[in-house]
Amino acid sequence: MNSNTTARRRVRRTALIAGLVAAVTLPLGLTASAQASAPAPVKASAVAPRSVSGTSGQVVTRVADFYGAYIDAKGDYEDPDATLATVLRKHYLTPDFAQRLAAWEDENGADGVLRAQNVPARWKVTDNGAVGNGHEVIVTLTFGSGGTTGTTQKTRLFVLVERYNRIVDIETTSAR
Template sequence: MSVRSRKTLITALALTGGLTLAAVTPALAGTAASHTPRAAAVSGAQGDPRNVTQHVADFYGAYIDAVWATDDRSAGDAAKALRAFYLSAATQKKVAAFEKKEHADGILFAQNVPVKWSVAYTGSGAGHATSRVTLTWSDGKHPEVSRIDVQSDLKTRKITDLKPVR
C-alpha cells in the first residue's frame, strides 16, 4: 500500500471515528471556561456534503472540538487530519507559516479556543465561495467575537484562503 493510500485511509478512519462518535453522543451546546460540559436541547441537525458553506461549518465544528479537547491525546492528530482533508495544500502551507511567525493557531488566528462558532455564506464568484466564520470567545451579555472570511473552491470544496476580518 502506498504512503498516500495509507494517509488517505488514516484520515478517513479518523474522520469516520469522529463523526460516528458525534452521532451517538448526546449533543453538547458548549462549555464553560473550565471545560465543563453543558447539555442543551437540540431539535436536530442536518447537512449537505455538496454545500461549500456547510463544508466550512463541518470543518470548524470538528476542528474546534479537536483543539478544545486538551485532555485527549488523539486530538492533535485529529486536528492535523482535519487540516489535511479540508484545506488545500497551499492553504496548509500558509497556515503553517502564520503559526511559525505568530505563535498562534492559523485556523482560529488565536492562542486559545472559542466557546462558540457560526458560519454564514457571504457570496461567490470566479469558482469560489466565501463564508464568514464568527468565533465567540466568552459567554455573557457582551461576549468577545472575531470573524474570519474563508474562501473555498466550488469544485473541490477545499478551503483555499483564510483571512481575519479587521
Template structure:
C-alpha cells in the same frame, strides 16, 4: 375477589409502576449537568456534503471540538487530519507560516479556543465561495467576537484561504 384476580391486579399494578419508572428515569437523568442544557439547545442538525458553506461549518465545528478537548490524546491528531482533509495544500502552507510567525493557531487566529461559532455564506465568484466565520470568545456581555473570511474552491470544496476580518 378471587386469588387469580388479585394476582392479575397486582401484576398489572407492578407492570404499570415499572413502565412509569422507565419512562420517567431518562427525563430525570443528569438534570444537574450543565451539558444537558447545551445539548437541548441544539436538538437537531442537518447537512449536505455538496454545499461549500456546510463544509466550512463542518470543518470549524470538528476542528474547534478537537482543539477544545486538548486533554484527549487523539485531539491533536484529529485536528491535523481535519486540516489535511478540508484545506488545500497551499492553504495548509499559509496556515503553517502564520503559526510559525505568530505562535498562534492559524485556523482560529488565536492562542485559545472560542466557546461558540457560526458560519454564513457571503458570496461567490471566479470559481470560489466565501463564508464568514464568527467566533465568540466567552459568555455574557463581556464576550468578544472575531470574524474570519474563508474562501473555498467550488469544484474541490477545499478551503483555499483564510483571512481575519479587521
C-alpha cells in the same frame, strides 16, 4: 319471513353494533383513564429542541463540518487530539494554503484556523456568496464564557473555498 326471523335479525344487528361500539370505545376509555392516572411528563424547559442540518456538497455545510470537528479536536481540554486536528487540516485545506497557514502560525504564535491562541466556546457559519471561482463563508467565533462578567470576544473569519470544496484562504477581511 316471519316475525321471529325479523326479531332475531334485529337482536343480532343490535348486538353487532353494540360489540363494534364497545370494541372502539373500550380502548379509548382505557387509554383516557391510563392517561388520567399517569403523571404527565415534565418538560425541562419551554425551548424547542435544537437541530442542525446540512447538505452534502454544500460549501457552508462543509466549512461548518470542518470548524465543528476542528474545534472539538482542539477544545477537549482533558485530551486534545492534535492528530485529528492535523488530519482535518490535511483533508479540508489545499496543500498550498496549509503551507501558508503554517508560516502564518510561526510568525504569529497562534492557531491559523482559529486565528487565536485558545479555542472558541461557540461558532456560527454563514454563506457570503460566490467570489471569483470560489465561494466565501463567514465564520464567527465567540471566545469566552459570556457568564456574569460578560467577557466574550467575537472574531469574524472569511473562509474562501475553491470550487472543489477545499479551503484556499482564511482571512479577517472579505475577499469581496
